[in-house]
Amino acid sequence: MARVTELNVNGTLHAFDVDADATLLSVLRDQLDLTGTKYGCGEGQCAACTVLIDGNPRHSCQIRVGAVGKHRITTIEGLEKNGELHPVQQAFIDVDAMQCAYCTSGMILGAVAMLKIQPNPTEAQIADYMNGHICRCGVYQRIKEAVHLAATRMNGNA
Amino acid sequence: MMAADQKTALAIEPERYELRGLPMHFFAMDRRSFMKAMGGGIAILAVAKDALALQESGRRIGMEEKMPREINAWLHIAPDGGVTVYTGKVEIGQNIRTSLAQTVADELHVSLASIQMVMGDTQLTPFDMGTFGSRTTPQMGTQLRSVAWAARSVLVDLAARKWSVDAGQLVAENGTVSDRSGSRSITYGELAQGQALAQMMPAEDPVTPAPEWKIAGQPVHKIGARDFVTGRHKYTPDLKLPGMLCGKILRPSAFGATLASVDLSAAKAMPGVIAVRDGDFVGVAAPDELTAERALAAIKAQWNTTPQSSSKELFDFLKKNAEEDPAEENRYRQTKGSMSDGLAAASHRLEATYTVAYIAHCPLEPRAALADWKDGKMMVWTGTQRPFAVRDEVAQALHLSNDNTRVIVPDTGSAYGGKHTGECAVEAARLAQAAGKPVHLLWTREEEFTWAYFRPAGVIEIKSGVDANGKLTAWEFHNYNSGAAAIATMYEAPNQLIEFHPVNAPLRQGSYRSLAACANHFARESHMDELAHAAGVDPLEFRMNNLQDERLRAVYQAAAEKFGWQERKKAPGHGFGIAGGIDKGGHVAAFAEVAIDGATREVRIERVVEAWDCGAIVNPDGLKNTISGAITMGIGGALYEAIEFDNGRILNPHFAQYRVARFKDEPKIEVVLIDRKDQPSFGAGETPIVGLAPAVANAIFDATGLRIRSMPMLQDGKLPKQA
Numbered sequence: 001m002a003r004v005t006e007l008n009v010n011g012t013l014h015a016f017d018v019d020a021d022a023t024l025l026s027v028l029r030d031q032l033d034l035t036g037t038k039y040g041c042g043e044g045q046c047a048a049c050t051v052l053i054d055g056n057p058r059h060s061c062q063i064r065v066g067a068v069g070k071h072r073i074t075t076i077e078g079l080e081k082n083g084e085l086h087p088v089q090q091a092f093i094d095v096d097a098m099q100c101a102y103c104t105s106g107m108i109l110g111a112v113a114m115l116k117i118q119p120n121p122t123e124a125q126i127a128d129y130m131n132g133h134i135c136r137c138g139v140y141q142r143i144k145e146a147v148h149l150a151a152t153r154m155n156g157n158a
Numbered sequence: 159m160m161a162a163d164q165k166t167a168l169a170i171e172p173e174r175y176e177l178r179g180l181p182m183h184f185f186a187m188d189r190r191s192f193m194k195a196m197g198g199g200i201a202i203l204a205v206a207k208d209a210l211a212l213q214e215s216g217r218r219i220g221m222e223e224k225m226p227r228e229i230n231a232w233l234h235i236a237p238d239g240g241v242t243v244y245t246g247k248v249e250i251g252q253n254i255r256t257s258l259a260q261t262v263a264d265e266l267h268v269s270l271a272s273i274q275m276v277m278g279d280t281q282l283t284p285f286d287m288g289t290f291g292s293r294t295t296p297q298m299g300t301q302l303r304s305v306a307w308a309a310r311s312v313l314v315d316l317a318a319r320k321w322s323v324d325a326g327q328l329v330a331e332n333g334t335v336s337d338r339s340g341s342r343s344i345t346y347g348e349l350a351q352g353q354a355l356a357q358m359m360p361a362e363d364p365v366t367p368a369p370e371w372k373i374a375g376q377p378v379h380k381i382g383a384r385d386f387v388t389g390r391h392k393y394t395p396d397l398k399l400p401g402m403l404c405g406k407i408l409r410p411s412a413f414g415a416t417l418a419s420v421d422l423s424a425a426k427a428m429p430g431v432i433a434v435r436d437g438d439f440v441g442v443a444a445p446d447e448l449t450a451e452r453a454l455a456a457i458k459a460q461w462n463t464t465p466q467s468s469s470k471e472l473f474d475f476l477k478k479n480a481e482e483d484p485a486e487e488n489r490y491r492q493t494k495g496s497m498s499d500g501l502a503a504a505s506h507r508l509e510a511t512y513t514v515a516y517i518a519h520c521p522l523e524p525r526a527a528l529a530d531w532k533d534g535k536m537m538v539w540t541g542t543q544r545p546f547a548v549r550d551e552v553a554q555a556l557h558l559s560n561d562n563t564r565v566i567v568p569d570t571g572s573a574y575g576g577k578h579t580g581e582c583a584v585e586a587a588r589l590a591q592a593a594g595k596p597v598h599l600l601w602t603r604e605e606e607f608t609w610a611y612f613r614p615a616g617v618i619e620i621k622s623g624v625d626a627n628g629k630l631t632a633w634e635f636h637n638y639n640s641g642a643a644a645i646a647t648m649y650e651a652p653n654q655l656i657e658f659h660p661v662n663a664p665l666r667q668g669s670y671r672s673l674a675a676c677a678n679h680f681a682r683e684s685h686m687d688e689l690a691h692a693a694g695v696d697p698l699e700f701r702m703n704n705l706q707d708e709r710l711r712a713v714y715q716a717a718a719e720k721f722g723w724q725e726r727k728k729a730p731g732h733g734f735g736i737a738g739g740i741d742k743g744g745h746v747a748a749f750a751e752v753a754i755d756g757a758t759r760e761v762r763i764e765r766v767v768e769a770w771d772c773g774a775i776v777n778p779d780g781l782k783n784t785i786s787g788a789i790t791m792g793i794g795g796a797l798y799e800a801i802e803f804d805n806g807r808i809l810n811p812h813f814a815q816y817r818v819a820r821f822k823d824e825p826k827i828e829v830v831l832i833d834r835k836d837q838p839s840f841g842a843g844e845t846p847i848v849g850l851a852p853a854v855a856n857a858i859f860d861a862t863g864l865r866i867r868s869m870p871m872l873q874d875g876k877l878p879k880q881a
């Protein structure tokens with residue numbers, strides 16, 4: 001059986017030895033102890049498992065680790081730089097855009113990816129882009145506010 | 159006065175799965191080991207008043223005596239000034255870790271940052287029935303305030319004794335006791351140094367009234383938010399122990415199936431795999447998830463099944479299978495006046511039937527458990543609303559004593575009434591016992607959809623009459639299966655018959671956010687709308703004409719003003735609807751605007767205004783978050799969600815087949831809070847959900863003339879052409 005022995009995660013090359021059929025989600029969580037990436041459905045329907053692959057949001061539960069190759073993976077643990085939160089993380093705190101917060105990692109990574117391609121999203125654009133993310137607690141309105149706040153700050157307007 | 163039927167009076171619906179025996183003792187430590195575990199300092203314990211009378215009338219008791227089992231909560235002040243609060247409640251996203259800490263900080267007169275909450279650990283925290291019924295704020299909040307008040311009194315007394323002054327000359331502020339003259343002061347931590355004091359206090363001491371609150375009543379964000387936005391917080395699925403195995407359970411082919419035969423040999427032959435059969439239970443544990451999945455797939459099993467009913471005939475089934483002689487605690491029947499007199503006096507009479515489908519909780523964190531079996535003791539981390547009940551479940555299933563079983567609940571990825579039971583904990587524990595190693599088990603989404611339990615489906619029949627003045631004359635209400643929560647009408651009707659009919663239900667059902675209050679409000683408030691139209695009266699005016707409850711009137715008024723009810727303008731494809739209700743100490747009025755696409759028959763909820771009163775508000779920021787969240791969650795049950803089943807199988811156990819509310823479904827939500835500082839604080843985790851569905855149904859009627867009497871209202875996401 002094919003094996004995978006390394007992954008580039010959060011700017012670091014990690015070494016291990018797993019079956020290439022394992023999901024990227026399980027490797028991140030079980031091999032690398034990056035448990036900020038969550039299992040929500042295992043079916044690519046809730047986006048709790050979102051990670052960035054070369055900056056693009058992907059459902060890590062749907063990706064076999066053997067398919068990742070040398071692509072760069074960013075997880076929620078990789079957003080904070082030198083003790084400073086990413087503006088999206090900070091905005092989630094400032095707006096209190098969470099309840100149980102199980103969806104929060106995926107939401108934040110989804111928002112980070114969106115702001116790269118759309119730095120000034122309208123409310124409708126946020127809803128459209130983020131519609132794949134489920135927050136069962138129903139915090140969508142605040143999440144949209146947090147994304148707006150982060151966008152404003154990232155554009156240097158606050 | 160409503161006369162209770164002889165045989166059948168029940169104040170509230172019993173929470174299903176909560177009808178268990180009396181609380182077991184929680185705490186076998188004697189006072190010396192308790193203080194040792196605390197590391198000295200000062201501990202203040204709240205004891206139910208009756209229990210305290212049986213103990214020692216509140217005076218300090220000897221160091222060797224056993225702690226009483228009736229303690230509800232305690233807090234500890236360490237020599238470094240840190241305050242630790244112990245409660246059996248659990249954090250599941252309702253943010254009581256924050257609101258309870260606010261309450262304690264407020265009454266103890268310390269900063270919020272100095273409070274640590276230890277929650278939901280059967281070894282460390284006092285016994286608690288569970289986190290449900292919106293009881294945390296009115297009960298635990300009140301008890302903790304008493305404990306904090308008592309602690310502050312003890313600290314002032316200690317300082318008074320130290321300085322040989324009258325306690326009345328001293329004041330406690332900001333974690334410090336000072337002489338009013340300002341001549342000297344001492345911190346709580348300094349007072350706790352060298353102490354090993356455990357004092358019990360009755361749970362009903364005087365407390366600071368809401369208008370004088372300083373930290374409670376303020377908007378406070380979720381405590382520990384940084385751990386959540388960085389992914390550092392460890393939910394149960396994220397926990398690890400050395401040597402831990404990954405568990406998987408073989409599920410029966412249908413509900414109620416029994417195992418005819420099973421062959422575990424192929425699974426057992428895999429390296430590192432253990433496979434267990436115990437009765438109808440079959441599970442595996444393996445060093446990693448992929449191996450566990452492969453081991454599970456290698457098991458060959460035959461099941462004996464029995465034919466079962468289908469969701470297609472659900473509502474007929476519920477009507478036909480009402481229990482002939484339900485258990486006393488499941489009955490509810492109240493009568494007042496005479497229905498025949500009431501109907502005779504009516505100028506408009508209506509009869510209608512409403513239905514509510516089975517729905518699933520869908521907590522984003524599925525059930526999970528980590529079990530560690532060591533030296534005859536079982537320790538289980540799991541996300542549950544009832545740690546002590548789950549501890550009992552695990553102990554009973556494995557024939558252990560409660561003393562040798564411990565359950566710890568990490569802050570959990572939501573529950574909504576869906577995590578009252580301990581199946582996953584029991585399964586992980588059984589595998590851990592067999593493996594002799596820690597076993598981690600995380601239910602798949604399909605398992606969560608199938609093997610948890612559901613919000614009960616229901617059929618509700620209403621018969622009513624209203625006179626020429628728009629006053630209710632008769633109100634008859636029968637709920638089959640969904641439950642008795644908030645079944646009584648809050649409107650004035652001189653003649654009533656209200657009854658709950660328990661059913662031998664086709665699916666495993668249990669608690670859900672607001673229990674049956676959602677279904678009962680949907681039916682009642684839809685019907686009130688129908689009556690208003692029959693009588694030719696504005697829906698708000700009609701309700702006000704039949705309503706005396708001042709607090710419900712006030713939330714209707716507040717919502718109407720914010721919404722602009724009087725100024726609303728009809729537009730093609732747009733409709734406006736209202737609904738209100740009372741339950742669990744909360745008063746709610748929801749006003750909704752919907753837009754319907756005539757071509758696609760899609761329904762969009764454009765705007766919701768909800769006014770809310772649950773007494774004195776502890777955390778207005780958290781409260782607003784909870785209310786708008788409940789409205790959003792309610793959209794799913796109102797429009798889309800329905801569990802489909804046939805012959806003992808769930809047919810749509812995936813998010814791709816079961817539509818919950820998403821970003822694009824969310825309307826503009828405006829929450830109006832009425833802060834009644836003259837009223838006791840009640841919880842808000844549930845009741846804010848009850849108004850949305852009927853308000854939307856009434857708005858759909860306003861827009862289309864189509865009266866939808868079923869939840870969910872849409873079929874395949876579209877408004878049906880006829881009801």
